[in-house]
Amino acid sequence: MTPEAVVFDIGNVLIEWQPERHFDKVIGEERRKELFAAVDLHAMNDQVDRGANFHELLASMADQHPEWREELGIWHDQWIEMASPEIPHSVRLLRALRAKGVPVFALTNFGVQTFEIAEPVYPFLTEFDKRYISGHMQVIKPEARIYEMVEDDCGVAPAGLLFADDRTDNIEMAASRGWQTHLFTGPQGWADCLVAKGLLTEEEAV
Structure with a gap:
């Protein structure tokens, strides 16, 4: 029909929607692979998609992973560059x-x-x-x-x-x-x- x-x-x-591509440009492929291995960013994104507050969740994740705080800031501050x-x-x-x-x-x-x-x-x-x-x-x-x-x-x-x-x-x-x-x-x-x-x-x- x-x-x-x-x-x-x-x-x-x-x-x-290619977050890895953006991170490769910003921090390099090797560092990006380390980040994505250490922090399950796609699972975090699923939480946002389920209704978790984007800003609050990123802040919480940065507290949980202080060694990646700067990179998680990129996910927060440059989100629109990933979605483009x-x-x-x-x-x-x-x-x-x-x-x-x-x-x-x-x-x-x-x-x-x-x-x-x-x-x-x-x-x-x-x-x-x-x-x-x-x-x-x-x-x-x-x-x-x-x-x-x-x-x-x-x-x-x-x-x-x-x-x-x-x-x-x-x-x-x-x-x-x-x-x-x-x-x-x-x-x-x-x-x-x-x-x-x-x-x-x-x-x-x-």
Whole structure:
């Protein structure tokens, strides 16, 4: 069936999210590897995505790991540099769908405070018809509950949702619930999917 609504992940679909790349530039690859081995920064980020206060958690982590205080300060103070740049073709696809009257939702693992940091930098984050932000929902992908919450709220049956995400586990959970899915590996593949689904023409998907 033709999808009734399109659901975008944000990180690595609309905005690149590559913390290791940023740290490699700032402190060098060797030091970055030591940091990520000593401090589970991705687990820390999951806590933020579940609703933990970004600023308070970073301060607590710095107290727990004083030898890495400066580097944890980079994670805090330069967070927007880690969440960059935007992926322009994906943003154009979002706007092309909206121009066609296709409802467009966001479903993203994103903290409350970090989303507040990102929103003024990336105005397209305000352009969704509905936004499902994990920090506010206090549950993250790929847990079934977050998909259930979307289904309960959005007014579209699971089979009518087309979801793009860069992580296989997130896609598999959505598919298991009957959503249509696309594993995002780049914007051109996503554009081709939207054309194949009958939502955009090739000209509109450029």
